[in-house]
Amino acid sequence: MQEPRGPVLVSIPVDDWDRPAERVPMRVVSTATRPEPWVLGQIGAGLDACDRPAFVIGAAVDRAGAWDDVVSLAERHNARVYVAPMSGRCGFPEDHPSFAGFLPAMREKIVELLCGHDLIFVLGAPDFTYHVEGSGPHVPDGAMLCQLIDDPNVAAWTPAGIAAVGNIQLGVLDLLARPAPNARALPAPRAPSPRAEPSEIMSVAFALQTLAEVRDVADIIVEEAPSSRPVMQAYLPITRSGTFYTMDSGGLGYGMPAAVGVALAKPGARVIGLIGDGSSMYSIQALYSAVQLKLPITFVVLNNSRYAALQLGPDIYGGTGSFDQYIPSARSDNTVVYKGTFSGLTFGAIWSFGRDAAGAGNSPGQGTCVGPVPGSSQTCREWSTMLRYDFNGYGVAGAYDEQRGGPGAAANFFDGTAPFALSDPGDKDVRMQLNGYGHIGPVKLGGGWLGRRVETVSPATPDVRSNLFYLTAAYNLTPAFIVDGGVYRIVNRQDDTRGTIGALRTTYLLSKRSAVYLQGAWLSNSAHAQYTVSQGGGGTTPAAGVGQLGVMAGIRHSF
8 A cells, every 4th residue: 555566466375265255345545645745845945946957767756657747847947857777667758858868877977977967856766776886975066965755765775865755746746836946948958869770780779769660659668688778778769658667676587577467457558578588588488478368569589699697797806807898898799700720820800890789888888889880881890800829838919909989989998087989980999919928837927918099080089098017827736726816007198097906816626617716806096096806897986096805705617
């Protein structure tokens, strides 16, 4: 009865259905609680007095039937409107002039996107949901934080500001009943997504753009394609209440059976299940239920030929990936690949016709380039080449990787400075690497250099360079007990950031396939640097100039 209401499991003892029972008379019971007027009064006064309000909309807005009322409130205050992190429903039309986009589940990024607003009003959502802990303030300095939420437990852990607890729609109606505020300028509109063009290998952007064009706006989207969600948010706008459902947090195999459930709950509505190929593997039997029940469901499987959650694995502390997260997670699609070995000499090359990978971007920190563009030989292109020679326990290698810019592309140096756009095909993000290894007695030594050069055609965006040097060593104390480690140093003069990592790991082999390990690393950041010790994953970003210690123990098994 009490909000927030949701699915309920009712367990009936096995013989209760066989017992006679009296009918329960119909009753009228209140199911909504109005937020306290004096708390709403403080929120209303803050809205009236601020200059640049921002609304952050969560799933409870749609659940409470407050979609139209929230639109009216945002229009009254000329507020910019964002979707809360990990929101399971859409609470605001994504084609509205005030719509500004989606907040990520990262504290520092949320503060960056909300910078410039002097009042943040969160409706129907926690403020905020974080995927990683992060650090620093929860809202920009000087901004007032307000919340209208139906769940007192969520209000209890709101970190600051004013929280009104009660029915979202009733609270918004009370705020609309206040006298109209002074006129404000309209917020700047959200930049439109570049149009996705057809290509030999269909991009996710083009597939979802086409789906948006052919579907009825009243069709219901049930989504579990997390790798493609940023592209979906750019190319498949939700514009009506009750037409989008996804997970409020993580989940495994939710999407296909949820689509069946939504179709059963809303007879006559067309349901589109938007599912990743990895997500579909958990509950593919939902197809049987949909067929047997003759439900109006269309399943669209976005196949990127991998299950991303298994590829991420645990964060490994230290290494080149701590300073450049592209290195352990590099990927490109629409590619032709060759690799061959000839008498110790290995040669490899990759050519991408146009990066359009989804999820965290083409690779971490590289944005979301739109893919091949007809008539442009350089937009979103990528090519790499590698040459390596190994002989009697010694080896040397060199590699070159170049990515070209295009709509959605970006460059991130992972040092705490904001990523910048590489929107022109003439923009380049180049990595060059030289390394080698050898032996001194029983000790294996390695070392190398990784240089990065980002060059843009725009004079407003300066070129940036970084140099990463590393030295590693490994020693078998016994045939089953291995100790290895390394020292890594990066210098970025343009950003005035430098970092040093020392890493050490011990591994004990239980068998040819199984091992236990313990590893740790210490990171030292220069005064302006915010590198993280975790490589290949988000980790926790420290404040500028703050070091980090990472320790991890685990068991590894190769199948």
